[in-house]
Amino acid sequence: MSTRQRSRTAAAGSESIGTPVGKAVFTTAGVKKGLVAALPLAPGVLVYGLVFGVLASGAGLSALEAVLMSAAVYSGSAQLAALQNWQTSHALAPVLLTVLMINARYVLYGAALRPWMGGLRVTQAYPSLFFLGDGNWALALARHEQGEHDAGFVLGSGITMFVAWIAGTLWGRLGSNWLMHSKALGLDTMIIMFCAAMAVSAWRGRNDFASAAAAIAAALVTYQALSGGWAIVAAGLAGAATASIRSGDAKKPPAGSP
Amino acid sequence: MNTSPYFLLVIGALAVASFSCRALGFFLMRYVTFTPRVSAAVQAVPLAVMLGILVPAAAAGGAAEWAGLALAALAMKITGNDLVAMLAGVAVVAFMRMQGG
Numbered sequence: 001m002s003t004r005q006r007s008r009t010a011a012a013g014s015e016s017i018g019t020p021v022g023k024a025v026f027t028t029a030g031v032k033k034g035l036v037a038a039l040p041l042a043p044g045v046l047v048y049g050l051v052f053g054v055l056a057s058g059a060g061l062s063a064l065e066a067v068l069m070s071a072a073v074y075s076g077s078a079q080l081a082a083l084q085n086w087q088t089s090h091a092l093a094p095v096l097l098t099v100l101m102i103n104a105r106y107v108l109y110g111a112a113l114r115p116w117m118g119g120l121r122v123t124q125a126y127p128s129l130f131f132l133g134d135g136n137w138a139l140a141l142a143r144h145e146q147g148e149h150d151a152g153f154v155l156g157s158g159i160t161m162f163v164a165w166i167a168g169t170l171w172g173r174l175g176s177n178w179l180m181h182s183k184a185l186g187l188d189t190m191i192i193m194f195c196a197a198m199a200v201s202a203w204r205g206r207n208d209f210a211s212a213a214a215a216i217a218a219a220l221v222t223y224q225a226l227s228g229g230w231a232i233v234a235a236g237l238a239g240a241a242t243a244s245i246r247s248g249d250a251k252k253p254p255a256g257s258p
Numbered sequence: 259m260n261t262s263p264y265f266l267l268v269i270g271a272l273a274v275a276s277f278s279c280r281a282l283g284f285f286l287m288r289y290v291t292f293t294p295r296v297s298a299a300v301q302a303v304p305l306a307v308m309l310g311i312l313v314p315a316a317a318a319g320g321a322a323e324w325a326g327l328a329l330a331a332l333a334m335k336i337t338g339n340d341l342v343a344m345l346a347g348v349a350v351v352a353f354m355r356m357q358g359g
Contacts, residue, residue, distance in 0.1 A: 218310070
């Protein structure tokens, strides 16, 4: 897998420059370097935070609630799905499962960071993981391949992204009080329109067809039998299961796999 | 409106779920590696979830929503900019609702 290959190359890269294996570095200087290095990513994150703030406004969240959600969940697509859920029902279980599914990619991200950060103290590694986002994960791994040993970089770059995300959320939410419940302008469809755009960008090619079809079928059935919230969960699971089965078919079918 | 105890409970649960994902892979790599099957499943989730949000909304909506979604997807394909795509879709919905009365 690309993430694992990447982390392996990263680990090999650091060895070749002479870092003692298993000795992790984590310094304030590294944190500062990360803070600065992620600055070019901050405007983009700020804009997405802004969008989320506006959408949260449309979903009826207060400014405090929007900021709390951004700080606690800290994942754009997961928060978007949570908002869509929240508009139709306030049931906890479907929102919780949706967030777990969408953030499952962080399981892979964290795994890819293990070779670099495995030697850190728990009090250094896990706070760094809290602030981990898509952008700074990719940035940090790229820098690591170029020889960056200091894992403080991961925390620093994450903090920059986090601050931009929260600032954007607050700005978007406070700047959009006027659009609460303005259905005539079509603003109630902002979330699904944004999701349509994200679906197009998530589409990687013909190979995705089967899992997309499974997701649509699952969503249609579940939406009618249960609710829109459960339709998201069912679609995610159906898509993931289909992709998983197909990845096994593409190679040799592994015996006795789940 | 500020917040409610129930909302705080939900946010707390979501926070735990979100951080668990961030911590779990790092933690588990001490003991296991991830198979291509698991990776393929995880990578298919974003598209599937977006469809899971779209499909019920489209099924419950009418011509305005469908036209908006189609244009949003098209705009994304052409411009590659998700904000432009969103605004295009919303504009279509607003326009068609106005026409409808």
